[in-house]
Every structure is written in C-alpha cells, then in structure tokens.
Amino acid sequence: MATDAAACTAVDELGACSAPAEPGAPLALCTTHLLAAYDWVAREQGVTDVLPGACLVCGSRVGVHYPSGWTCAVCEWRLGDAPDLDVLPARVDVVYYVRWRDRVKIGTSANPRQRLAVIPHDEVLAFERGGRLIEQRRHAQFAASRYPGGEWFAFDAPIAALVAELAAGVDDPWQRYDRWRSEELARRA
Secondary structure, three states: OOOOOOEOOOEEOOEEOOOEOOOOOOOOOOHHHHHHHHHHHHHHHOEEEEOOOOOOOOOOOEEEEEOOEEEEOOOOOEOOOOOOOOOOOOOOOEEEEEEEOOEEEEEEEOOHHHHHOOOOOOEEEEEEEOOHHHHHHHHHHOHHHEOOOOOEEEOOHHHHHHHHHHHOOOOOHHHHHHHHHHHHHHHHO
16 A cells, blocks of 8 residues: 655654655655664564675575575575585486477486486486486376387477466576475475
C-alpha cells in the first residue's frame, strides 16, 4: 500500500521530521528515514548480492552480506571458511540430457562433470534429479526416438518438450546441479 503523504511521519531524538515523504514509498517516510529503516533491516536480515568470490562448497556466486561477513545464498557456507576435508562430497544422482548435433543423450551419473568430460556433446540441456530408474523410464518414454544400440535419441518434439520443462527457470543447468549438491550437504550437516 503506497502512500503519497506530504511530509515524513518519522519522529526521532530531534523530534518530528519535516522533510517531504518519498513519493510512492510504502510508508510516509523521507529518503533519510527510509534508508535508516533499510540499514536496520539489513543488519538483521542481510543483503543479497554477488559474492566477492565463488562459494567453495557449491560454486554459487550469490551471497547474503551481513555486517559480520558473507554467506552463500544457496548452501549458507560462510565465505572464507575452508570446507572440512573430512566431509565427503555430496552424492546427487542425476539424469542428464546433452545435445550433440541433432541427437540427445539421456544418461545418468552421480558425477556428471566427470562423466560429461568424456562424452562428445555440444550443449548440456538439462539435469533431472534421479538415478537409473528415472533414466530407464525416460528411455522407455522416448523409445520411438532412440537410435539403435545406445542412449542416443533423435532430438524431436517430445524430447524437446521435456527438456524445456526441466530447464524452465534455469539459465545454467550446472547451477541447479550445484544447488542440489549443496542441499544434500546441508542435510548431512
């Protein structure tokens, strides 16, 4: 609910503020008092912004800045803390969809970076959380598009529709995978 009051309604140690209220602000406050309120909330809630460096745990570049320092907005790891070497990497099985020319490979891996490093592909299209069971379901679902003797499929409309659904709202499939890993790590902690 925006207000267009003529004067700021804040009262501080100097008395009532006589500055004009910021037009369209949700409260009848001047710019100075809106910024004071923002700083007060930011001190408690933090401010989401780009991290000074990538998170060492999940690779995210988005963080929350508090007066005491930065934390990753994805996995909440404190920037500057070294990951515990005794903590094993979080295992997240995924079904991957990669395009090579006019074909799509539908496979699964618990370590897609390593797996995809040895598979020729032009583009990582999407990841789907799940292992062999999901992979087998997708192979059966798209059996009519499958090239003989492997996990390669024609990149036709039904597969394109599923890939679009899986990739909706995701600029980079690796970010989704990293988020799943950080969530798994947080569950174990």
